[in-house]
Amino acid sequence: MDNAGSGQRGLRATPTPALLAVLRERYGITRSRVRDLGGSSSLNLLVADDQTRYVVRVYRPYVTAGRLAAIHQIRRALDRGGVPCPQVVPTRDGQAWASVGGRLLEVERFVDHDGKMDSWDRLERGLPLLGRIHALLHAVEVSAEGRTPMFANHLEPAQAQPATTRGTTRIRGWQPTPAEERLASKADELAELVSAGERPFFEALPRQLVHGDFWDNNVLFRAERVVLVADLDFMGERARIDDLALTLYFADASFGHDEADERRLVRLRRLVDAYASGLDHPLTTLERAALPWAMARQPLWGIGGWVASLDDVQAARDHAAGMAADVERALHIVRSIDRWQQALT
Numbered sequence: 001m002d003n004a005g006s007g008q009r010g011l012r013a014t015p016t017p018a019l020l021a022v023l024r025e026r027y028g029i030t031r032s033r034v035r036d037l038g039g040s041s042s043l044n045l046l047v048a049d050d051q052t053r054y055v056v057r058v059y060r061p062y063v064t065a066g067r068l069a070a071i072h073q074i075r076r077a078l079d080r081g082g083v084p085c086p087q088v089v090p091t092r093d094g095q096a097w098a099s100v101g102g103r104l105l106e107v108e109r110f111v112d113h114d115g116k117m118d119s120w121d122r123l124e125r126g127l128p129l130l131g132r133i134h135a136l137l138h139a140v141e142v143s144a145e146g147r148t149p150m151f152a153n154h155l156e157p158a159q160a161q162p163a164t165t166r167g168t169t170r171i172r173g174w175q176p177t178p179a180e181e182r183l184a185s186k187a188d189e190l191a192e193l194v195s196a197g198e199r200p201f202f203e204a205l206p207r208q209l210v211h212g213d214f215w216d217n218n219v220l221f222r223a224e225r226v227v228l229v230a231d232l233d234f235m236g237e238r239a240r241i242d243d244l245a246l247t248l249y250f251a252d253a254s255f256g257h258d259e260a261d262e263r264r265l266v267r268l269r270r271l272v273d274a275y276a277s278g279l280d281h282p283l284t285t286l287e288r289a290a291l292p293w294a295m296a297r298q299p300l301w302g303i304g305g306w307v308a309s310l311d312d313v314q315a316a317r318d319h320a321a322g323m324a325a326d327v328e329r330a331l332h333i334v335r336s337i338d339r340w341q342q343a344l345t
Contacts, residue, residue, distance in 0.1 A: 001315040010061035013043035026091045053110035070146025081136040111228040117219035131278025137209040152234035157202035163304025164191035201290035210243035245294035265343035292340035296333040299326040
């Protein structure tokens with residue numbers, strides 16, 4: 001149901017006898033237990049083999065060898081810099097990955113953990129590491145495939161309005177309900193306001209490679225310490241504040257929706273300062289002023305990215321159904337932009 005781009009994305013893999021055969025023949029893993037760990041993009045299996053536990057990741061068809069090589073390159077760079085990243089288990093003949101059914105797969109050592117980045121406190125502990133990641137990646141160069149993911153939870157500022165228009169045009173074309181029609185109108189309004197608001201900023205912001213999805217179960221804890229930063233599926237080149245804005249967007253949507261503005265802004269400012277503590281080049285005044293606009297842009301990838309590109313109409317409608325509150329929250333930021341800029345600057 002979540003294929004996209006006229007079949008380019010492919011569906012999430014499922015465990016098959018062929019996959020288990022590859023694990024046995026290429027890795028020597030004779031499994032005793034297999035459990036799906038979830039994840040919206042790749043298939044992630046916890047495989048227990050005698051006393052050893054592995055994570056087996058099977059990518060969607062659009063992930064190429066060039067793209068995966070760039071991901072491995074960045075994992076190694078981050079790990080050398082003190083960021084705990086997945087440790088790849090090579091095949092019996094020393095390869096970094098294998099393939100099954102036209103998809104790439106890799107095997108990693110399982111990292112024991114007891115929590116994920118799912119609270120204000122853990123966000124405050126985890127965000128200095130995002131700053132560290134950005135510091136480490138500031139001068140790193142990767143291939144074009146590494147810089148540009150085919151699918152990601154991201155829209156460039158210059159693409160926000162035209163992409164949103166594609167999404168809202170699709171909504172209006174499927175005989176929308178009144179709620180869907182309201183969503184389309186609000187999304188168009190948000191896209192117009194954000195595009196105008198970001199125009200003075202986005203060309204002046206420095207760009208670099210970023211993580212792409214620093215949130216929730218991509219950042220794992222043990223005894224309240226980060227022990228693993230995973231999932232570089234959405235890694236790409238963009239303004240570093242876009243990476244931070246995505247994390248703040250999810251945090252505000254998950255934990256701040258029932259709090260008064262003053263308390264939300266205090267919490268978010270603490271997260272921004274936590275992130276900044278890990279940087280080697282401090283956030284500029286321009287970046288801090290642009291950050292609320294980047295946060296307000298975040299819901300638009302749901303409309304201009306997924307609603308516009310999901311192949312199945314019902315899947316697109318289901319995705320749109322969960323976007324109304326996020327769009328309204330973003331409009332609230334735009335309408336109070338001076339307060340938000342003052343709080344985060």
